[in-house]
């Protein structure tokens with residue numbers, strides 16, 4: 362996703378990356394960086410996994426393409442669907458393949474609409490999502506995304522997309538409340554919204570177990586349990602967007618298991634192929650599958666799919682990725698390594714210009730406070746990114762929150778070095794600020 366500041370900065374040439382190895386990348390100038398965000402939260406197995414290259418090459422030679430349209434498919438897509446069914450966190454009916462997280466989420470929203478239409482509930486068209494949730498940029502996924510810069514100038518969100526409060530324990534709504542009271546408050550707002558809109562107008566709720574691009578927001582304990590109870594009572598489908606959290610990021614293969622969720626659909630991308638090739642998936646629960654099949658009889662069609670759905674080369678890479686994730690117990694490695702990230706980031710607590718520190722699995726964030734530096738919202742994050750790059754570390758900033766999502770194969774030593782480099786960047790920004798020179802624009 363283009364960050365807002367890059368959108369207004371089309372004059373500056375982009376930073377060009379030309380090579381990668383392990384958790385490191387090199388740019389066109391030959392400078393090397395530790396990649397603290399695994400590309401875009403996605404290169405889970407690092408940049409030089411020979412087995413993925415081999416899987417792609419062999420499949421390319423055997424069958425470079427056959428799609429999944431008109432009751433025809435390819436053997437690799439079928440095998441990948443079986444692989445996913447075997448590891449699915451809850452019993453799933455079938456898997457639909459697409460090419461990006463946005464396409465997967467657009468598809469899941471359409472499946473929710475089709476599900477209700479199949480059952481004759483023609484008024485169930487509204488989709489709920491979180492303010493600051495990120496689900497992609499295509500028309501429906503972008504409408505579900507709760508970040509204004511994704512909407513500006515594009516005429517989205519579409520009107521039937523409704524927003525829930527962000528379950529951010531640091532938000533002003535949570536001020537002075539215990540975690541439990543904050544959950545009560547959020548659930549009451551959800552109940553109120555459903556009552557105001559009418560439960561029979563709402564098709565689905567789509568949410569990330571941990572909100573990524575909204576600034577790494579870890580919802581309060583028990584939040585999704587309470588939400589699921591409300592959704593189930595009103596027959597509103599729950600779509601878990603596991604595009605970031607899927608395949609080990611939280612320390613479980615799926616965050617659905619980690620947080621004991623019961624979604625009707627799970628969307629996956631990024632770590633599905635360690636980003637070596639574009640592929641995404643919607644795992645569809647049995648109840649929804651049955652209704653879709655009934656609907657297909659009734660409407661004499663299920664007119665959804667993409668030319669590259671289940672592309673055999675991408676599917677072969679995804680199969681090999683999943684095999685590696687399981688053989689090397691990547692979720693176990695994440696559980697073992699997560700304390701290193703959390704402890705290293707803890708050193709930022711209470712430091713100058715720091716508002717909060719968060720970590721879960723191999724996700725971490727330092728939220729900086731631009732006001733403390735006399736800057737406006739969103740002005741400090743990009744400075745830290747630039748300074749981090751100067752120190753040989755690539756990160757992402759969501760506003761003023763700097764996020765870590767390193768490759769899941771990162772060693773404790775690599776993670777410590779990444780965080781040390783952020784500490785150096787922080788020191789540099791502090792020095793500039795103290796010297797009154799902190800006005801450099803990105």
Ligand code: PLP
Pocket residue numbers: 362401460461462463464466495496497498569573574602603604605630
């Ligand atoms: N969902 C989540 C949680 C994401 O983080 C992203 C991308 O970062 C998407 C969906 C969209 O994925 P894509 O950029 O592949 O369309």
